[in-house]
Amino acid sequence: MNSVSLMKKSVQVVLEKKQLRGVVAKVGLVLDISGSMRNFYKNGTVQQVVERILAVASQFDDDGSLDVWVYDNEFSRLPAVTEKDFIGYVNNHILNDESIHKFGRNDEPQVMADVLQKYVKEEPSDLPVFLVFINDGGCKAGIKKFIVESSSQPIFWQFVGIGDSNFDVLRKLDTMEGRVVDNANFFHFDNIETVSDEQLYDQLLDEFPMWLKEAKAKRILR
Secondary structure, eight states: OOOHHHHHHHHHHHHHHOOOTTTOEEEEEEEEEEEEGHHHTTTHHHHHHHHHHHHHHHHSSSSSSSEEHHHHHSSSEEEEEOOOOOOHHHIIIITTTTTTTOOSOOHHHHHHHHHHHHIIIHHHHHHOOEEHHHHHHHHOTHHHHHHGGGGTEEEEEEEEEEESOOOOHHGGGOOSSSSOOOOOOEEEEOOOGGHHHHHHHHEEEEEHHHHHHHHTTSSOOO
């Protein structure tokens, strides 16, 4: 059995617990590739994150694929990853691709604009989008505009902080005003690589069920 197959079992346990069995959603992953993330890419942590989120996508997604972006002060929309081609994904599609800007400063708003471009303009759908956003600190305050503006869209932003940096902007997500529904959540692990799959999925899927209910009540979702 490959690693993703094993993780899928942990996802199923958490889906059962959160009453999310049978939910169909698109799943996207945005990866910080600013300079401070360099070690996470080199030591395999980011590849592991891709595999762990792919396990969620394989349970939720209409086609079992995971949409991926990376960003520093530029961004790239990458080929979707599936269970057929996840092995070596980070090396093959990110580290060894010279056209991808990497290890610069971080600028979240422009990648968020492209996420909305894809799901709202290019591929509008009745399905909810579960968007996992990995960041290692220093997130720009400009994210607020995109979260507020997208609160009427079927997109839930799940921010995950890794490492021991400053997450002040993300910690204020729950008190952000001016939104139709609370469409974003944040949690943080110093060492994501030592967190068990079940712990990770428990946190990842913590607020998504509440958002699904609220989004349906407000007719953001059918």
